Amino acid sequence: MSDMIDVRFSPSTTQDAGSFRLIELPSELCQLIESTTNAPCHAKPSLCIKGNIAEDAVLCTTDKTYTLRSVVLSNTLLVTTPSRTDPGGTVNVRDRLHEVLELVPSVPKLHKLPVLLKGAQYDEGDEDQRAAFVKYCYNQASSEIQASEAEFQQGLKEKRILVLDGYLRPIVPAHLSTILELILSYTVTLSLSCQAAEVEELVSTLADEHEVPREVSAQIISWFGTVKEGLWEIDIRAVVAEIGLEILRHHKHEPIVESDFLSKWKNKIGDTFEAFVALELLTGNYLRSDDTSGGATLTYFPASGLPTDPAARFTELFLTKQRWKSNDIEPFLLDIAINSKERDKLLLKYARAITAPESTWYTSRVGYNN
Known part of the structure; x- marks a missing residue:
């Protein structure tokens, strides 16, 4: 015959209501905590919840950030503690939970x-x-x-x-x-x-x-x-890229011919290091246009200057260009997607893919007037 336990509502149930939260740990965080259970205090992982009243809360470890997201439960969970007078046979219900907090890996909020x-x-x-x-x-x-x-x-x-x-x-x-x-x-x-x-x-x-x-x-x-x-x-x-970026910053409103830009860049770098000059170093910081008789032109267009909200980011991108090649749009999504899987989800949600022999193109799912 199984042991019987009396479940009673604690006198402090009303006072404690809403005081408890249940957090579901992702596997990597659970393993980190379990692996340091017997470690000295200074070696235990540091966990910190950050966010003011106008922000969604995040949980930070020493090297990662997780967004806290509420998930409604189909069944109510009871928070119980042993009775002080009868710890072996009675538990008191302290609170009732209807949701669990889920931790979702996210990019750091440095904007x-x-x-x-x-x-x-x-x-x-x-x-x-x-x-x-x-x-x-x-x-x-x-x-x-x-x-x-x-x-x-x-x-x-x-x-x-x-x-x-x-x-x-x-x-x-x-x-x-x-x-x-x-x-x-x-x-x-x-x-x-x-x-x-x-x-x-x-x-x-x-x-x-x-x-x-x-x-x-x-x-x-x-x-x-x-x-x-x-x-x-x-x-x-990295040094060469930073110097090239400073030249490019002066061409936010007035494009520069690509060959002229590369010439200025090499001149700034000097003969010893000019072999390191490559336009790929500045990916995610410019728009390139081939529609000119004077040669391709570059315009300063940094991903860091775009909105951090995904919907607003895609609005800005598609107002700037109606069609994007996959290789061209992906650098402008790196700072709002934790990984390539999350980036692909954003593209699926906000863009329409068009497959062509030479590349995949993306257009907006919403019509914009340029």
Whole structure:
């Protein structure tokens, strides 16, 4: 005969109603927690829920972000605790749950950073005017931005945001490009190895010859390669791409002939590194048009400047071009889709595929007037 347990409604049921939430863990997160059950406190995974009242909540681990999504249950779940007076034979119902919170992998919500940091840009000569900028500190941003710590740090790197005296300072693109040009130049003149350039020598040279603060140049160097034991393995392609991007930024409203652009780009890079110049480095930042007798033209069109909401993103894309080749549209979806599977779902939802012998084309499922 099975043991009998009395189920009673706790006197605090009314008070506790709505106090409990049940979260369904994805397999990778469940395995992470189980694998560290007996680990010391400092080695246990860090879980944090972020989001203000106007945002959908997300759960962040040290390196991933999950959107919290409510799923209605067909059956009611009871939250029970043992009775204090009869712990072996009676349980008290504390709450009744009609939904479960599901964790869905999502891209980090870094789009707020440029808005929050308006007025905090760092430019040449700003080292003497640090009290004048809009102040937003690292710790505040890290706690408010809906991203894991690893994703947040990667976001600062990709968005070219310096951390100076604990505050976030986006570097002005033109100034960054100038510093990178100097770095490439000194790499050659100082006969430094691109696989193991001495960071101290570069940082000191930039400070002495061009008054670039050491903390600024050191962070920039860390953005474009790997620093280990004072030696820098330079990501030449990333450096070349950033310099090319700065040239392209001046052609948002006025297209530039592709051959002219490539010529300007190579001139900025110099003979030693011009072989690295390739239009593919700037994928997701331009539109290319062949409809001109003067040759193909390029227009600055960055994915980072498009809406983060998928519906609004596709509206913007199809208002810009009525038809997109698959290879052309995919780079403009990377920052709103966690993976290729999620990207394909978005394309299926918002676009209509047309298969042609040379490529797959996408058009809008909604008619727009250009």
